[in-house]
Every structure is written in structure tokens, then in C-alpha cells.
Amino acid sequence: METILLTLNEYWTLFIRIMPFLFQGFIETFKVSLVAILAGSTLGFAIGILRTERIPVLNPLLALYIHVLRGTPFLVQLYIFYYVMPNLNISWLQWDATTAAFVALSIYTSSYVSEIVSSAIQTVPEGQWNAATALGLTHTQTLRLIILPQAMRLMVPSMSGVYVMIIKSTAILSVVAITELTRQGQSMIQLNARYTLFIWLVVAGFYFIYCYPVLRFARWAEKKLGISKPIELN
Amino acid sequence: MEWLLDYYNYRIVGQYLDQLAYGFGQTLFAAGLSLILSITIGLVLALMRLSKHGIFWRPVSAYIEFIRATPLLVQIYIIYYGLPSLFPSTARWNELWPGIIALSLHTAAYMAEIIRAGIVSVPKGQIEGAKSVGMTYTQRLRYIILPQAFANVLPPLLGQTAVLVKDTSLLSIITVFEIMSAGLLINSERVKPNESFLTIAACYLVIYVALLGLSHLIKTYLAGPAWNAKR
Numbered sequence: 001m002e003t004i005l006l007t008l009n010e011y012w013t014l015f016i017r018i019m020p021f022l023f024q025g026f027i028e029t030f031k032v033s034l035v036a037i038l039a040g041s042t043l044g045f046a047i048g049i050l051r052t053e054r055i056p057v058l059n060p061l062l063a064l065y066i067h068v069l070r071g072t073p074f075l076v077q078l079y080i081f082y083y084v085m086p087n088l089n090i091s092w093l094q095w096d097a098t099t100a101a102f103v104a105l106s107i108y109t110s111s112y113v114s115e116i117v118s119s120a121i122q123t124v125p126e127g128q129w130n131a132a133t134a135l136g137l138t139h140t141q142t143l144r145l146i147i148l149p150q151a152m153r154l155m156v157p158s159m160s161g162v163y164v165m166i167i168k169s170t171a172i173l174s175v176v177a178i179t180e181l182t183r184q185g186q187s188m189i190q191l192n193a194r195y196t197l198f199i200w201l202v203v204a205g206f207y208f209i210y211c212y213p214v215l216r217f218a219r220w221a222e223k224k225l226g227i228s229k230p231i232e233l234n
Numbered sequence: 235m236e237w238l239l240d241y242y243n244y245r246i247v248g249q250y251l252d253q254l255a256y257g258f259g260q261t262l263f264a265a266g267l268s269l270i271l272s273i274t275i276g277l278v279l280a281l282m283r284l285s286k287h288g289i290f291w292r293p294v295s296a297y298i299e300f301i302r303a304t305p306l307l308v309q310i311y312i313i314y315y316g317l318p319s320l321f322p323s324t325a326r327w328n329e330l331w332p333g334i335i336a337l338s339l340h341t342a343a344y345m346a347e348i349i350r351a352g353i354v355s356v357p358k359g360q361i362e363g364a365k366s367v368g369m370t371y372t373q374r375l376r377y378i379i380l381p382q383a384f385a386n387v388l389p390p391l392l393g394q395t396a397v398l399v400k401d402t403s404l405l406s407i408i409t410v411f412e413i414m415s416a417g418l419l420i421n422s423e424r425v426k427p428n429e430s431f432l433t434i435a436a437c438y439l440v441i442y443v444a445l446l447g448l449s450h451l452i453k454t455y456l457a458g459p460a461w462n463a464k465r
Contacts, residue, residue: 071442083427171305
């Protein structure tokens, strides 16, 4: 009994000691994911809408952009943004690790968001377009006032799913020395090597607290908005 | 071709063909074995998740939520460092094995959700019909439910397989020598990021395009009744 209490006490002291550092890392994870989600969604929205317009020449290029981003692991993309881009001898591409990480994650996000946006727009029935044209609305007006409001509703659950994926992908940024949650966990382990497993479980707990509400929101939104068949990303 | 050498020196890549081929093989091996394991575990999890008894579905549901809400990288670390402390004999294992275990356990949660959706999509009449001709639970599963369930969810299963192939790149972080590590080797020995990472990206794209082609084939050849039942 006494030994168990001693061990518990030991873990508790360690927990208190590592908490401020992990929390610092969590704040960084939160910031990086938020910026990437905002920037990536904006870019993804633009690409998604452009794709439904089926502009010649541009459309195959956008399709290639999406396929390349979805066909390679994020780790490879991150290394390309971190090592290859600054190596191209173009002055404005000579960025540091933080910028490379932000740009890589935002572009990665955009590929998933654009897929959702374009398939949501295509899900809106054709009759909506016809009716709007009959009423004399222009193409832009139809898109802005009729199609997008309906498409947005369909996007909510899938979009939350993508955001969870992006939050989880920020863990990979630890390989380019961004001091986010996973990286902070690694530094804590270097100082307390005996408790490796425990520290990883605490780190996992942090991610769970961040991601689980978003996952629950996705499911709630799916029910609330009455979407029987959410847009699948495959 | 001389101008190309400044940006992409294919001769350097040629010198590392052996390592790249070995890494490519390891990637395919890790992905293939994880795929088989994850579908097997996923099927068991899906059946447990669909059970009426709390002792079966509650823990499975918690497991799936935990896997889906934490990053794969952290899960790999937990398995990689946790396995030897639970089973000391695994400390002598090659890093590939904890890697494959972590990947399988991770993907199994997603596979379970997909397979569950497939089982739910089988019309109730099919199960009632099977019951009325006197089939047992195992027989119903084997001959009626699973064939239709898998046919219905083949596209998302393939999509998840593509994700699995990409996820194997994270094994390089626990020093498994797969294609990503082969690229990192070129970069660390020659300091040639273009040659190493662009080659790796191309290798992953080859697998992705192959899977994309496979999914098109399936869509054409499987446009039978089971496929239409979903729509």
C-alpha cells in the first residue's frame, strides 16, 4: 500500500512539473492549427469554387494540385517546404522553420477543403441553378445567394472531420523543431527518461481534450442539420 | 539535359537505387501487413461495436474515440516505448514490428467504422430471410451480411488504404528503414534535398495512382446490385 502511494505521489509530482511546459506546447499547437485552418480554408474555398466553374486549362491544373497533395504524405510535403523550397535560390522562398510549417500545413488543408467545397456545391440540385437563372439572377448572385448557403450546410460535418485531421497533423511539425505539444513532450522525456510512457499518455490526453469536442460537434451537426449522407473524402 | 542537373541530379538518385528499392519494399510490406491486420481487427471491433451488450460496445467505442482524437505519431510513440515496458522481450525486436502494430491498431479504428457502416447498409430483409431459412449467426455473417457489407464499402476501404500507405512515412521517425528513410539518407549524406524528397514524393504518388486506378476498376466492375443498394 505504502509503495503504491509513493509511486502515485511520484507521478503526481512529475505531472505538476511537466504541466506548464506541455501547456505551453499546447498553446503553440492551438495557434498553428488555427492559423492553418483559417488560411487553408480560405484557399480551399477559392479552389473548390473555381473547380466547379470548370475553367479550361485551369481545371486540370487544380485537379493535379489536389491529387499531388492528397497522394503524398504530409511528412514529405513538410520536408519539401522545409528543405527543397529554400534550396531553389528564390529569395522569398528562403523561409524559416515556422513559416515553412505554416505554409505546408495551410496548403495541405486547402486540398481537403477544396474537395469538400466542390462536392458540396455539386450536391445542390441542378433545379436551384435553373430557377435562379429564370428569376434573372446572375451567375455570381446565384452562387452567393442560392447555392453556397445550401452547400455550406452540407459541408459542416465533413469540414469538422478535416479540422480534426489537421489538428492531429500538427504533431508531425515536431520533426522540424516547432515547439508544439509533441515536441515539448519529447523535451520533457529527455529530462525524465524513466517516465517516457507516462508523458506520452499525458500528451495524448491533451490532444484528446482538443479533438474530441470537435468530433462530437461533427456528429451533432450531422444529426441537427439532418444530413443523411455526409460528403465522403475518398 | 545539363540544365536539369542543377535542380535534379538524377545521377545521385541512381547511386542510391538499392536503398530506394529496399525502402520502397519495406513501405509496401509495412502497409500490406498493416492492411491485413487492421481489416481483421477492424472487423472484430465493428461486430463488437454493433453488439447490444454494453460490455462489448462500450470499450470498443471508447477505443475508437481515443484513436480518432489523438495523432498517429503520439500513438506510434506510445506503442514503441510502451511495448517493451509491458513485454520486456519485445525490446529486442526490429523497430518495424512495433511500427506495424501501431499502424494496425490505428487503422483498425477507422476500418471498424467503415465496416460497421457497410454492415448497417445491408437491408434488414436479408438478415430476416437468412434467419427464416435457419442460418446460424456465423452462417448469416459469412454468407449473407459480410459479402454485401464489404462490396458496399470497398471505395472507402480503398481510400483508407491510401491513407495507410501515406501514414507509413511516420515510421521513419522511429528509424524504420522505409522509403522516407531512404530519402532522408540521401539528404544527410549528400545534402541534396531536391533529389531526395522529390524522388520520395514521386514514389508515394506512384502508389497513390495505382490505388486510384484500382478504385476506378472496382467502380466499373462492381456496379452490380450490392453497389446500387447503397445509393
